[in-house]
Amino acid sequence: MIEVHNLTKRFASHTVLENVTCSFVPGKVNLIIGASGSGKTVLMKCIVGLHEPDEGRIIYDGTDFTGLSHKDRKPIQQKIGMLFQSGALFDSMSVKQNVMFPLNMFSNMTYKERVDRIEFCLNRVNLSNVGHLYPAALSGGMKKRVAIARAIANQPKYLFVDEPNSGLDPQTSLVIDHLIKEITEEFNIVTIVNTHDMNTVVESGANILFIHKGKKWFHGTAAELIRSDNKELNDFVFASKMMRSYREKANQ
Amino acid sequence: MKYIFSIGHYWIFLTRLVQKPERFNVYLRQIFIEMEAMGFGSLGIVAVNSIFMGAVITIQSAYNIVNPLVPLSAIGVVARDSMILEFSPTVIMMVLAGKIGSSIASEIGTMRVTEQIDAIEIMGINSSGFLVLPKIIASTFILPFVVLISMFVGIMGGWLAGDLTGACPAPDYLKGLQDSFVPFNVTFALIKTVIFAFIITSVSSYQGYFTRGGALEVGQASTRAVVYSNILILLFDYICTQLLLV
Ligand SMILES: Nc1ncnc2c1ncn2[C@@H]1O[C@H](COP(=O)(O)OP(=O)(O)OP(=O)(O)O)[C@@H](O)[C@H]1O
Ligand SMILES: [Mg+2]
Numbered sequence: 001m002i003e004v005h006n007l008t009k010r011f012a013s014h015t016v017l018e019n020v021t022c023s024f025v026p027g028k029v030n031l032i033i034g035a036s037g038s039g040k041t042v043l044m045k046c047i048v049g050l051h052e053p054d055e056g057r058i059i060y061d062g063t064d065f066t067g068l069s070h071k072d073r074k075p076i077q078q079k080i081g082m083l084f085q086s087g088a089l090f091d092s093m094s095v096k097q098n099v100m101f102p103l104n105m106f107s108n109m110t111y112k113e114r115v116d117r118i119e120f121c122l123n124r125v126n127l128s129n130v131g132h133l134y135p136a137a138l139s140g141g142m143k144k145r146v147a148i149a150r151a152i153a154n155q156p157k158y159l160f161v162d163e164p165n166s167g168l169d170p171q172t173s174l175v176i177d178h179l180i181k182e183i184t185e186e187f188n189i190v191t192i193v194n195t196h197d198m199n200t201v202v203e204s205g206a207n208i209l210f211i212h213k214g215k216k217w218f219h220g221t222a223a224e225l226i227r228s229d230n231k232e233l234n235d236f237v238f239a240s241k242m243m244r245s246y247r248e249k250a251n252q
Numbered sequence: 253m254k255y256i257f258s259i260g261h262y263w264i265f266l267t268r269l270v271q272k273p274e275r276f277n278v279y280l281r282q283i284f285i286e287m288e289a290m291g292f293g294s295l296g297i298v299a300v301n302s303i304f305m306g307a308v309i310t311i312q313s314a315y316n317i318v319n320p321l322v323p324l325s326a327i328g329v330v331a332r333d334s335m336i337l338e339f340s341p342t343v344i345m346m347v348l349a350g351k352i353g354s355s356i357a358s359e360i361g362t363m364r365v366t367e368q369i370d371a372i373e374i375m376g377i378n379s380s381g382f383l384v385l386p387k388i389i390a391s392t393f394i395l396p397f398v399v400l401i402s403m404f405v406g407i408m409g410g411w412l413a414g415d416l417t418g419a420c421p422a423p424d425y426l427k428g429l430q431d432s433f434v435p436f437n438v439t440f441a442l443i444k445t446v447i448f449a450f451i452i453t454s455v456s457s458y459q460g461y462f463t464r465g466g467a468l469e470v471g472q473a474s475t476r477a478v479v480y481s482n483i484l485i486l487l488f489d490y491i492c493t494q495l496l497l498v
Contacts, residue, residue, distance in 0.1 A: 050370050071271075077376030088367040092359075102375055105274050 001025055002047065002158065002190050007056035009039075009046055016042045017214045020056070027188040029181050029204040033195055034211035035236060040194040041085055043211065044160055047192070048080055049073055060158070078106055081156030085163050085194075087143040089135040095122070095146050096131040102154040121149040124179055126172065140167040148176060152183060159184065159191040165200055177203045198243050201225070210236070226250050262458050269385045271378050279386055286390035290352055294398055301347055302402040305339050306331060306409030314419035327420040328428015331410035333437065340402040341441040342489050345448040348395065349481035353456035356387060357477035360460025361470035369461070384457040391449040399445045403438075444492050451488065452481045 002024045009017040016039045024030040032040045045051045047058055049065065058065045060076050068076075081102075089098050099118040103109060109117065122128050125145035135143055144167055151159060161180060165173040181204045184191040193200065201208065201222060208225055210218035212232050218225065225237060226247055238244050273279045313330045360383055363369050372379040407429065414420030420428075456477035463473045 045370075048374055050374065074376040077374060080374055080376070082371070082374050084367045084371060086367050088371040090368055090371075091362070091366075104278055105375065105377060 001061060002192070003059040004043075004047065005057045005059070007043070007046060007058070008054050009042055009051060010054050015214060017046070017053075017211075020211070020214075020216045022209050022216060022219055024190050024192050025207055026190045027185055028191075028206035029184050030190070030192045030207045030209070031195060031201060031205040032192060032209045032211060033201060033236070034217075035196065038211045039214045040211055041162055044082075044162055044192065044194055048082060048160055049077065076158075079157035080160065081151035081154065081158070082160040083144070083147050083151045083162055083164060085166075087135075087147040089143055089147055089150070091135055093134075094131065095127070095133055095135070095138070098135070098146060099150045099153050102150065106154055118149070118153060121153050122146075124152075125149045126175060141169070141172060144168065145172070145176065148179070155187065157189055159189050161191065161193045163194050163196075165195060165197045170199070173197070173199065174203070180204065198237065198240065201237070202246070212236070261462075262455075265380065265458050265461065266454060268378070269381050269388070271381050273381065273385075274377055279382070282382075282386035283390050283393075286387050287394045290387075290391055291394040291398060294348055294351060294395075295401065297347065297351060298344055298398055298402050299405050301344060302335070302340065302406035303409035303412075305343065306335055306406035306411075307413030309334050309339070309406075310410035310414045310425070311417060311419050314414065324420050324424035325428035325431060327414060328410075328425040329431050330428075331414075331425070332407055332429050332433070335403050335406040335410070336437050336441050338489075340399045340406060341444040341448065342485065344399060344402045345395070345445060345452065346482050346485055348398075349448075349452045349456075349485060350478050352391065353452045353477045353481045354474040356453060356456040357460040357463075357474040358470050360384075360457055361463035361473045364461060364463045365466055365470060380457075380461060384454070384461070387457060388450060388453045391453045392446045395449040396442045396445045399441065400438075403441070440492075440496050443496070444489065447488055447492065448485050451484045455481050455484060 004020060004022050007017055007020045008015070020043065032043060034040050042051060046053045053066065056066070063076065065073065065076060090101065093101065096118055099121055100114055103114045103117060107114065118131070119128065122131060125148050127142060127145050127149065130138065130142065130146075135146070138146065144164065148161070148164060151161070159180070164176050164180065168176065177200050180191060180193065183189065193204075195201065205222040205225070208218070208220060208222060209216060210225075210233050218228060218230055218233050220228070225233070228234065238247060310327055310331045313327045314324075317324075317326060360369075363383070369379045369383070372382060410420075411422060411425050414425050415422045456474075459473040459477040459480070460470075463469050
């Protein structure tokens with residue numbers, strides 16, 4: 001379980017996150033939703049330690065992460081898999097090398113086992129035949145999927161996924177949502193997904209955090225979300241016609 | 253004030269590089285990849301530069317020596333000593349600062365602005381150590397060989413130019429090469445090369461590593477890497493000469 005206590009993050013005088021308290025449970029897909037620019041990515045980067053929070057604490061399974069030195073954070077970080085919003089694939093490495101990178105660094109597998117593992121991961125994201133290509137030769141959605149494969153390669157205990165579906169067609173998007181949900185349940189990992197894709201919310205959201213203007217606005221399940229009468233939340237969730245009709249159906 | 257801050261910051265950056273590697277063989281492979289890129293990758297530009305420098309020094313010395321009492325072999329001495337003492341270690345390393353330094357700064361800078369460094373960091377890897385240390389080790393190891401090659405090629409260039417133009421016939425030139433040769437000069441040149449190699453890779457990596465922004469800033473970082481490397485090379489050239497030769 002990952003707990004966030006009273007997190008505040010400012011850039012110069014601009015307060016991006018204000019007093020956010022929440023917790024993320026293992027074995028379920030925890031979603032962070034919110035409008036573009038609301039601070040989802042910053043929250044995620046604070047949790048993994050890429051941004052230092054100005055106030056507040058982050059606790060990984062009882063260990064106070066914020067209080068640790070960079071060096072003492074490494075053992076926790078080695079159990080983190082993260083998909084960056086931009087993908088952040090290594091340009092100088094092929095797809096296979098990208099996915100194999102965390103394995104080369106940390107696993108004790110033999111070469112053969114590592115090759116099998118990356119083939120398995122690439123298969124899971126429907127990319128079994130591009131292993132030899134370099135990131136520059138991939139489409140946006142393919143890069144995203146390779147990055148997901150890299151994030152799950154070393155069987156993380158904590159999985160952070162920043163907008164897995166942007167740039168993907170609805171069908172592939174569903175495949176990715178299912179994949180994330182499956183490995184989360186199968187290995188009982190703490191998965192946090194940033195998204196503004198309502199399909200994902202309906203498909204896999206168990207524990208949903210709605211961030212609005214840097215503040216926690218709502219925290220609950222998908223069913224609670226649909227029934228909520230919070231104005232900002234409703235404006236966000238039911239912005240599309242499709243979602244409104246979904247609500248009507250749910251209410252009937 | 254800003255410079256003092258930068259020097260301190262650079263120093264902290266250097267101390268962070270040395271930590272226990274997560275996987276020794278991954279670092280080792282990285283070192284070999286860098287050595288190949290820096291060593292073999294530089295041979296062409298180094299050879300062309302050296303051959304012309306050697307040729308120009310020879311012809312210019314011949315042109316300047318008009319006194320019939322000075323033997324023609326002095327041209328060989330001048331060409332040899334200028335190549336060994338200054339042109340190969342300093343000028344060639346400044347050329348390499350342009351080639352290697354800008355490529356390091358833009359490589360690491362791009363990794364920074366596209367979050368690749370964050371991706372490394374988040375896996376629990378010491379990103380500066382992983383990216384920079386192999387480059388420093390590779391350059392301080394391989395560039396002395398490149399400079400040795402440059403000395404050799406430069407002296408050959410002088411020989412060729414002198415002989416072809418008739419400014420300094422080969423027998424005189426060869427006699428000059430053997431006259432009062434001081435082996436320590438080569439050692440001195442190699443010591444300088446190691447220092448300059450360290451300057452080029454560490455300064456350029458530092459510039460790349462702390463790039464903020466986008467493609468524009470990556471370009472600026474790479475320019476700064478070359479400019480600062482060159483200034484520091486000249487400064488340390490002076491310091492080394494003062495300390496070791498005088
Ligand atoms: N490194 C930074 N320096 C200064 N401001 C930043 C930085 N990173 C983010 N911000 C600011 O923080 C705010 C939230 O950004 P963030 O990237 O978290 O949004 P987001 O919710 O992820 O949006 P999107 O859905 O578009 O990805 C924005 O106003 C942004 O300008
Ligand atoms: Mg974002």
